[in-house]
Amino acid sequence: MKKFLNDPADFVDEMLEGIYRAHPQVTYVNDDKRCLVVAKPKAGKVGIATGGGSGHLPLFLGYVGDNMLDGCAVGGVFQSPSADQMHEVTKYIDQGAGVLYIYGNYTGDIINFDMAAELADIDGITVKQVIGNDDIASSVVGEEHKRRGVAGIFFVYKAAGAAAANGLSLDEVTRLADKARANVRTIGVALSSCVVPEIGHATFSVGEDEMEIGMGIHGEPGISRKKLAPADAVVDEMMERVFAELPAGKGDEFAVLVNGLGGTPKEELYILFRRVSQLFEARGSKVKYVWIGEFATAMEMAGASISVLKLDAELDPLVAAPVNTPFFAHYTA
Amino acid sequence: MDAIRADELIGLFQSWRDLFAAERDFLIALDGKVGDSDLGITMSKSFAAAYDTVAAEGAAAGLTKLLRSAGAIMAKTAPSTMGTLTATGFLRGAKALEGKDAIGTAEAAAFWRAYATGIAERGKAKLGDKTILDVLDPVAGVLEAQAASGAALAPAMAAAADEAEAALERTKTMKAQHGKAAVFQEQTVGLQDAGATVGVFLVKAMSGYVAG
Numbered sequence: 068m069k070k071f072l073n074d075p076a077d078f079v080d081e082m083l084e085g086i087y088r089a090h091p092q093v094t095y096v097n098d099d100k101r102c103l104v105v106a107k108p109k110a111g112k113v114g115i116a117t118g119g120g121s122g123h124l125p126l127f128l129g130y131v132g133d134n135m136l137d138g139c140a141v142g143g144v145f146q147s148p149s150a151d152q153m154h155e156v157t158k159y160i161d162q163g164a165g166v167l168y169i170y171g172n173y174t175g176d177i178i179n180f181d182m183a184a185e186l187a188d189i190d191g192i193t194v195k196q197v198i199g200n201d202d203i204a205s206s207v208v209g210e211e212h213k214r215r216g217v218a219g220i221f222f223v224y225k226a227a228g229a230a231a232a233n234g235l236s237l238d239e240v241t242r243l244a245d246k247a248r249a250n251v252r253t254i255g256v257a258l259s260s261c262v263v264p265e266i267g268h269a270t271f272s273v274g275e276d277e278m279e280i281g282m283g284i285h286g287e288p289g290i291s292r293k294k295l296a297p298a299d300a301v302v303d304e305m306m307e308r309v310f311a312e313l314p315a316g317k318g319d320e321f322a323v324l325v326n327g328l329g330g331t332p333k334e335e336l337y338i339l340f341r342r343v344s345q346l347f348e349a350r351g352s353k354v355k356y357v358w359i360g361e362f363a364t365a366m367e368m369a370g371a372s373i374s375v376l377k378l379d380a381e382l383d384p385l386v387a388a389p390v391n392t393p394f395f396a397h398y399t400a
Numbered sequence: 401m402d403a404i405r406a407d408e409l410i411g412l413f414q415s416w417r418d419l420f421a422a423e424r425d426f427l428i429a430l431d432g433k434v435g436d437s438d439l440g441i442t443m444s445k446s447f448a449a450a451y452d453t454v455a456a457e458g459a460a461a462g463l464t465k466l467l468r469s470a471g472a473i474m475a476k477t478a479p480s481t482m483g484t485l486t487a488t489g490f491l492r493g494a495k496a497l498e499g500k501d502a503i504g505t506a507e508a509a510a511f512w513r514a515y516a517t518g519i520a521e522r523g524k525a526k527l528g529d530k531t532i533l534d535v536l537d538p539v540a541g542v543l544e545a546q547a548a549s550g551a552a553l554a555p556a557m558a559a560a561a562d563e564a565e566a567a568l569e570r571t572k573t574m575k576a577q578h579g580k581a582a583v584f585q586e587q588t589v590g591l592q593d594a595g596a597t598v599g600v601f602l603v604k605a606m607s608g609y610v611a612g
Contacts, residue, residue, distance in 0.1 A: 154475075
């Protein structure tokens with residue numbers, strides 16, 4: 068393992084110290100660096116909180132900023148933060164309009180966010196939840212509630228953030244976030260493993276000439292492991308599964324996110340997007356918004372994921388809205 | 401004792417604290433067979449914090465406020481799954497007793513029913529999954545029957561404690577479905593579940609306290 072570390076036990080907290088030094092638009096509450104919040108909350112706005120394990124930057128904390136999220140509870144590498152940390156974030160970001168939790172579908176996160184919501188309820192803060200479950204490789208159609216949340220949560224954040232910035236109520240922000248959630252699908256492919264700093268060796272191994280389609284962002288087993296195919300063939304196989312669930316016909320409009328898992332160069336992501344774009348074009352569908360880069364990583368895992376959001380008249384302007392966060396800025400002309 | 405009022409509740413938390421301190425190493429060893437050994441630490445820490453909190457707030461805070469404060473501090477102190485579940489139980493129990501200032505047999509039944517339901521919901525567990533629920537659900541059932549027949553709190557809790565022991569024995573035949581123990585499903589047969597053991601301790605301490 069070659070990593071830039073001091074003591075592996077300090078990995079998360081030293082990362083956070085760097086974040087706070089680099090990005091004064093975020094700060095922390097309760098004297099706990101793992102309770103990250105916007106430095107200047109907007110009065111009267113619905114608060115949006117997220118949270119989850121470390122090891123996925125820019126996910127989750129990287130999207131706390133203008134017109135996106137207001138707070139994030141930060142866990143250890145691939146570990147849930149505590150209910151108490153989530154509760155502290157909740158108290159700070161509530162401006163009287165309630166708080167929406169948006170996070171991925173993982174057992175530890177669910178237990179702790181549920182608990183935090185119960186603690187917030189005692190304080191008189193109304194909390195709603197939308198749980199990302201976009202990873203189509205993690206369970207079959209009909210069992211979507213078992214699917215993990217991965218990079219597609221980016222679109223849920225963006226839709227909810229824009230809705231809250233527009234001054235909508237907690238119920239409306241929740242409805243729109245849930246609509247984005249229901250209309251996004253993601254599929255990933257891994258070429259190599261990740262290394263958890265405190266463990267110090269690869270979580271799993273993928274052969275030199277192999278790929279694993281559908282692997283999770285913590286190394287959870289995927290759908291199939293096979294010989295690495297040419298990029299176009301890999302995209303074709305992945306997108307076939309996406310199109311099976313999100314039909315793309317003539318005139319349909321989409322937003323696409325091609326996400327690097329940490330160890331794959333952007334050049335390769337563009338090679339993948341080239342093919343994704345061709346497939347939409349062949350169907351007469353339009354890719355209206357595109358983001359390519361690292362949005363939800365798994366430490367140094369080589370690989371990529373493709374997230375697709377089906378747009379409609381309601382979601383389109385929310386996805387198009389400008390945002391400015393430490394890890395993601397989107398300006399419009 | 402035929403009812404637990406705010407004053408006695410503080411004493412009950414002291415009993416729980418003392419019991420979980422005494423059983424800390426036993427629970428660590430039990431959990432270590434199939435889990436990650438943190439259960440004894442979680443329980444002793446969270447009940448120590450709960451007792452300190454309710455003792456500091458004092459009886460004047462009232463029965464349900466004390467239960468709520470205990471749940472909240474437990475969630476803060478021990479952010480492990482079992483700590484969160486135990487905390488949930490106290491918060492839900494507090495809700496079920498809203499407006500009451502004493503726990504008699506009917507209230508004890510309502511408390512443990514809400515406790516068990518809260519844990520089932522939060523932990524997404526069902527009966528037979530080899531969890532604390534497999535102890536607390538039959539305990540609530542016994543207390544409901546005792547309340548229906550008009551039994552006083554002490555004998556009702558004694559019956560509940562007997563049922564808890566019997567229910568724990570029954571978990572030995574079950575296969576673990578949750579947490580780290582689920583990885584060892586087959587090997588868990590024959591072992592008593594660590595979380596279920598916590599359930600027995602909770603009920604037995606309460607029974608012992610009201611008998612005294």
